[in-house]
Amino acid sequence: NAGVTQTPKFQVLKTGQSMTLQCAQDMNHNSMYWYRQDPGMGLRLIYYSASEGTTDKGEVPNGYNVSRLNKREFSLRLESAAPSQTSVYFCASIPSGMNYEQYFGPGTRLTVT
């Protein structure tokens, strides 16, 4: 199993450009999450998908959209990037049932100039 994979690993955007961060998991997990982590800070939840076909806002959803394409894939889109969105983005997933152990991807480091 590859676990949780994210692409790209690094990205530099100019203000106003758009891009989509991709996340996939091969563990048949139901729930998937997108977090951002600013330098020296903890993780903040952007959006999550409790199950295929559903998405909900987290703590900091403004400026982002998400798509739960299927059970495996959960993408995060920045329609018009801003310097305030410079951050490291982590995707995570949780299996069904009572186990809430989150599995995290390696992160995407995004810089918006």
Next chain:
Amino acid sequence: DAKTTQPTSMDCAEGRAANLPCNHSTISGNEYVYWYRQIHSQGPQYIIHGLKNNETNEMASLIITEDRKSSTLILPHATLRDTAVYYCIAFSSGSARQLTFGSGTQLTVLP
């Protein structure tokens, strides 16, 4: 979910036990205590979780006080590779599986 409070930073000598405290005085009866760690630049890694009883796995032990208002994560023989930020999270199964990560404790294992 209950708010948790952790010290900002701690040091530990290599080979000694690292004891990381967490205060969760407002925790409710159905909230679990989860511990994760984040080694520099990597995604967070699950360590252990518990509800009432003490728990142990291959990575660590979790001691929860009887009143459940605080807990301690114990790394029995810390190594340099245990240097990381450790997050304590109180989590309820009824909260749509959202984990709230605070600022955590930066543990530095010294040679």
